[in-house]
Amino acid sequence: MSKSNPTDRLYSREHEWVKDNGDGTSIVGITDHAQEMLTDIVFVELPLIGKKVSKSEPMAVVESVKSVSDVYAPVSGEVLDVNLKLEETPELINQDAFGQGWIAKMRLSNAAELKTLLSAADYEQFVKEEKH
Amino acid sequence: MKKTPLYEKHVALNAKIIDFGGWAMPVQYSNVIDEHKATRNAAGLFDICHMGEIEVKGPQALDLLQLVLTRNLADQKIGQVKLSALLNEEGGIIDDLTVYKLDNNSYMLVTNATPKERDWQWIKAVSQDNGFNCSLKDISGTMGKLDLQGPLSEEILQKLTDANLQTLRFYHFCESQVAGIPAIISRSGYTGEDGFEIYAAANDMSNIWDKLMITGASLGIKPAGLGARDTLRLEGGMMLNGQDITETVSPLEVPYSWIVDINKEFIGKTALMTKKNSGFGHKLVGIEMTGRGIARHGYKVFHKKREIGIVTSGTFSPTLNKAIGLAFVDEACSAPDTIIAVAIRDTMAEAKIVKLPFYKREKR
Incomplete structure (x- = not known):
């Protein structure tokens, strides 16, 4: 079973999460539900620092043994930092998708986009509906 | 999608099911790495009922097989398995399949799932065109297949059969029983590991599956899906039909020259030799x-x-x-x-x- 989705962040319909640091920067990752669907993650391609991404544009790639999946930018902005630990230990996403398995730190270019994202409760509902 | 006799077991085990050439097959139960490692270190159990089986019997069974297959089967012993290729006229691989010599004048071909119907039509047509005195029967629907693979396979299977597995050599088989059910036990597989391919009536598959899972539980047996089968075969350097090899690929441009005997006649040989001489x-x-x-x-x-x-x-x-x-x-x-x-x-x-x-x- 998936771990419960923390309420201190927002969620996209493509199964990414965004946590506002309160200083104009945000942390982005994929949800526990997403890692559970992907299963054994063996490779992560991180974005370049300084890269500007638009909402819903591919910004990283996660690969399991069998599959290659894009990670879409949940919001537009500039990549300030990336989780280099994922290059050596991509399984951190499986183990701790909401914490140690974070993917990038971003500066949002359009804070209004946050309103298009889902709360933890709405995301849970969305996942339930998607299963049917 | 077609379902194997074990489909309900996969669903009950919460497997992720995919469409594999029209078959609803388990791709993974827990995750690929777990199932892969269980097979390398202990044992993995695979539902392979989707593969095809064709019976070839009669005084000219060998003549037919020698004509359609690349491998020279003249020296094949009863109880021996040989991997061979079935080629089209252009020398391209229709299928790579295994030949079981059950008796003099009696063989079983084990085909890949996707090309099975093509194999069947092709071999039947060649037999008719040449007027060979032999009968062909597609027994895929009534024959089931389970692969038990991994270093502890022998220990697990030996608890369920009277056949002496220790003396059964690689690429050899015996007609025996598993848990009291008549079965062909073949020491072979598609993982690069020691292990067995077990053939029995489709109706008995569920029973054999359960017995193997229970007997192997304390030794670490795990059900394994097509995901692990793919990583295991690739590590073992084995090719996947339909992906690495297709009908436009000949056996001499892939690591299959060892299953081609150019000292005998077979369909596709002329084209194959022409291509070989001009270079692939x-x-x-x-x-x-x-x-x-x-x-x-x-x-x-x-x-x-x-x-x-x-x-x-x-x-x-x-x-x-x-x-x-x-x-x-x-x-x-x-x-x-x-x-x-x-x-x-x-x-x-x-x-x-x-x-x-x-x-x-x-x-x-």
């Missing part, structure tokens, strides 16, 4: 990623910035902990240790050509 130009080789990334099916391969080929299979190897694959490359750049590059999305990732297999088990 490319060759299927093993590759190992030395740069970051995983080569996947369809990615392009480069040598000194020149495109030289394409990846046919690629994955992360759970045993070797690195990315490996098979690729068709220009023959001129196909020597082991040649440095190549694989185009992975926007980047060129370094790789090198290596000898097959990637993984070799310790001899028992």
Whole structure:
């Protein structure tokens, strides 16, 4: 079973999460539900620092043994930092998708986009509906 | 989608089911790495009921097989299994299949799932056209197949059969029983590991599956899906029909020259020899990623910035902990240790050509 989705962040319909640091920067990752669907993650391609991404544009790639999946930018902005630990230990996403398995730190270019994202409760509902 | 007799078991085990050539098959139960490692270290149990079985019987059974298959079967002993290729007139591989010699004038062919119908029609037509005195029967619907693979397979299976498994050699089989059910036990497989392929009536599959799972529980047996089957076979340097080899590929441009006996006549030989003499130009080789990334099916391969080929299979190897694959490359750049590059999305990732297999088990 998936771990419960923390309420201190927002969620996209493509199964990414965004946590506002309160200083104009945000942390982005994929949800526990997403890692559970992907299963054994063996490779992560991180974005370049300084890269500007638009909402819903591919910004990283996660690969399991069998599959290659894009990670879409949940919001537009500039990549300030990336989780280099994922290059050596991509399984951190499986183990701790909401914490140690974070993917990038971003500066949002359009804070209004946050309103298009889902709360933890709405995301849970969305996942339930998607299963049917 | 077609379902095997074990479909309900897979659903009950919460397997992820995919469409594999029209069959609803389990791709994984827990995850691929777990199932892969269980097979390398203990035992994995695979539902292989989707594969085809064709019976060939009669005074001219061998004549027919010698004509349609590339391998010389004249010296095959009763109880021996031989891998062979079925070619079209152009020398392309219709299927790579195994031949079981059950008795003099009695054989069973075990085919891949997807080309089975094509194999059946092809062999039947050749038999009719030549007026061979033999009968053919497609028994795929009533025959089931389970693969028990891994170093502890013998220990598990021995608890359920009177057959002496210790003396059963690789690529040999016996007609015996498993848990009291009549079965063919073959020491062979598609994982690069020791193990058995077990054939019995489709109706008995569920019973044999349960007995093996219960008997193997304390030894660490796990059900394993097509995902692990794919990573295991690739580590073992084995090709996948329909992916690495297709009807436009001949056995001499892939690591299958050892199953072609050019000292006998077979369908496709003339075209094959013509192509061989003019040179194939490319060759299927093993590759190992030395740069970051995983080569996947369809990615392009480069040598000194020149495109030289394409990846046919690629994955992360759970045993070797690195990315490996098979690729068709220009023959001129196909020597082991040649440095190549694989185009992975926007980047060129370094790789090198290596000898097959990637993984070799310790001899028992």
